[in-house]
Amino acid sequence: xxxxxxxxxxxxxxxxxxxxxxxxxxxxxxxxxxxxxxxxxxxxxxxxxxxxxxxxxxxxxxxxxxxxxxxxxxxxxxxxxxxxxxxxxxxxxxxxxxxxxxxxxxxxxxxxxxxxxxxxxxxxxxxxxxxxxxxxxxxxxxxxxxxxxxxxxxxxxx
Numbered sequence: 001x002x003x004x005x006x007x008x009x010x011x012x013x014x015x016x017x018x019x020x021x022x023x024x025x026x027x028x029x030x031x032x033x034x035x036x037x038x039x040x041x042x043x044x045x046x047x048x049x050x051x052x053x054x055x056x057x058x059x060x061x062x063x064x065x066x067x068x069x070x071x072x073x074x075x076x077x078x079x080x081x082x083x084x085x086x087x088x089x090x091x092x093x094x095x096x097x098x099x100x101x102x103x104x105x106x107x108x109x110x111x112x113x114x115x116x117x118x119x120x121x122x123x124x125x126x127x128x129x130x131x132x133x134x135x136x137x138x139x140x141x142x143x144x145x146x147x148x149x150x151x152x153x154x155x156x157x158x
Contacts, residue, residue: 022046023049024047024069025048025070026051027050027053027054028072031052040147041147046150052076069089069109073112073113086111086129090111109132110133110137114140135152
């Protein structure tokens with residue numbers, strides 16, 4: 001089986017607006033997935049900071065301006081799975097953005113989840129953030145689709 005290495009996008013790469021790399025904060029507790037996404041997004045020209053908890057994300061948001069926040073809806077904190085870890089972060093960023101270095105209105109949020117949009121007619125975490133997140137993607141996420149959605153959200157916030 002032949003494997004292909006990731007190649008940077010062409011000179012008119014999706015992320016490249018204005019000649020400087022856009023900064024992304026990726027909050028994902030799956031270290032393998034976070035590493036894969038970070039590697040790909042860096043190869044196509046983004047600057048990507050990664051963390052795995054709401055607390056770490058809050059510290060990074062306080063000290064760094066980001067063009068986009070990518071957050072998994074289901075995160076671990078202190079070794080425990082918190083069903084609303086990502087939801088809590090999105091709510092804090094969008095509703096109480098005073099601790100963010102980036103203007104809350106200027107930083108779009110992309111929520112990612114492996115959970116179905118609805119299970120058995122019950123209210124879901126996706127339902128709780130659909131009016132706050134600027135985009136929602138369901139895992140598994142194709143890398144090119146991820147970069148396209150990031151570009152779309154950043155361009156729409158400009």
